[in-house]
Amino acid sequence: MDDALVIGGTRFIGRHLVTELLANDYDVTIFNRGNHDNPFADEDRVEHVQGDRTDDDALEAAADAVDPDAVFDCVAYYPEDVRRATRIFDDCEAYVYISSGSSYGREEIPKREDETPLEPCTEEQATDDSHDTYGNRKAEGDRAVFEAAENGVNAMAVRPPIVYGPHDYTERLDFWIDRVNRFDRVVVPGDGTNVWHRVYVEDVASTLRVVAERGEPGEAYNTGDRRIVTLDEMVELIADQLETDVEIVHAGPRELEAGDIDLEDYPLYRDYPHVLSTAKLADLGWESTPLEEAMGRAVEDHLESDRDGRENGPDREAEERVLGILDTF
Template sequence: MTDALVIGGTRFIGRHLVSDLLEHDYDVTIFNRGNHENPFSDDDRVDRIEGDRTNDSALEAAASEADPDIVIDCVAYYPRDVRAATEIFADVDAYVYISSGDAYGREEIPKREDETPMRPCSSEQAIDDSSDTYGNRKAEGDRAVFAAAERGVNAMSVRPCIVYGPHDYTERLDFWIDRVLEYDRVIVPGDGTNLWHRAYVEDVASALRIVAEEGEPGEVYNVGDRRLVTLEEMVELIARVARGATADSSGERSDLRATDVEVVHAGPRELEAGGLSAADYILYRDYPHVLSTAKLAELGWESTPLEAAMERTVEEHRESDRDGSEHDPGREAEERVLGILDTI
């Protein structure tokens, strides 16, 4: 039995990671502040240590108590977090840092780990807490992993693109699922061919474990769906899944409302007439964002078929109270746009 320490472990990626580790016979300890409900509180296979990962003494105490073989760091948001962790866990079999596809500093298709340049990170950006510097800070965390590997630490990095799936507290995909379930006409900005690579959360979890098991120190691995869909295709996939019924573990079909949806394209002028722009739509991106996942696949990693991933995601969405409303550009404004399009 291998002992794994997950820094984080209760919300989204970490939650699925713990489940994946348990399915592969790991003993798991989670280390976090306890600010969120622990879905593993009744599972005697999971131990929990309370503490703040930004407190080095608390992290050292957790290292001593858990004595892990592998460490997977889900909540390292600043370069100093990674530098401290790679010092404290210098002797483990594997330390895996969750970076981000936003660490890439040049727009090219696809972005490759060993070719595409990374974002720079100034001393000011390294301690900034705004979303504007997220990619810079993640890139500098990668550099801390590379430096640790140079010192002989078995440190590696995983770069997910936009992550989706059950229990996603960001509610990015929930907005689009809610639109499909609630309305028969869904506006997609532009011509629908926008492409922003996404990664199913269970695949991110398995990637983290596989990199810990098979990855090379000092290497970084992209993770994302092996088959990509455009924004319009994503909406149609949600609708297709929602129209049918999702099979449960017994093979029975759950009672899901049939859903038909018309995708309506709206260009800049039509959106502007409703007081909107393409940037108001979550998961829209002007230039395609695509990560190569060949390097990860060489380790034996596979991604979940898109329809299965979306079935699980939509089913859990229906059971939750999430609706993605914080990302809503406003249905009244959209109705004005639809009215204009109907007259053209």
């Protein structure tokens, strides 16, 4: 495969995907509405086609203009987006849809592609735009991929958990990097042993390429850091990259009440472990970036950016009240 069309391509996962494709000798076209700055505006091997992916005519015009070997769908948030794209790009060598670990409908450890059932999706959920139905919509997108493959389209899905790394506009990890960078004592909700599988963004990009090149139509592939760490271990890993020492202070619901804080107010906290099996992807020859290296790049990017993630979690004043209560015990 030589020519790739990336639907999206300028913000986070798509941005890293374009870089990954260029490093592997693809010519790339990005298709989006142009609402965000194009970081590849000066790159001769990256073309930009402006259009709305919900407009059939615009998407068909892109298909005719590019005639891509591989299509990577980074911004398919509704099942109809997937159905539209797999219909228009039905003759490409690979269509890869970015789904989500949230598409799984049962809590299992680990969640496996061919065993763990997906979330259901009603007609109302399929068109809803709230966070509550995100997993339902992604799961229905997976089913659209499977249906397209049954009809002869070389369509596949990739399911990442929480994605982190440079240019992460969600700022979830930035909250924790900022806390460790500014304070000697960091409040961690619960006992610090909770697990929410994460994946470095450059590894998502390499997953998408590997699946396009080596994956099987009609299959879904989990991706994620090959070494999973607890919230405590993540904070310590951040401290190591910042070359600082930090005291982790655990706070349960009773202690957090002093700051009017709930456990779920903290980003990357999850009560029940969320773990995805990545064995199926590894069988394609994929490997993840060593965790220390990935976190080092994420921390470096944070320090060079203006992101602080503070809106994602409790304010420090509220945490100081919690620390005051804990210091009296």
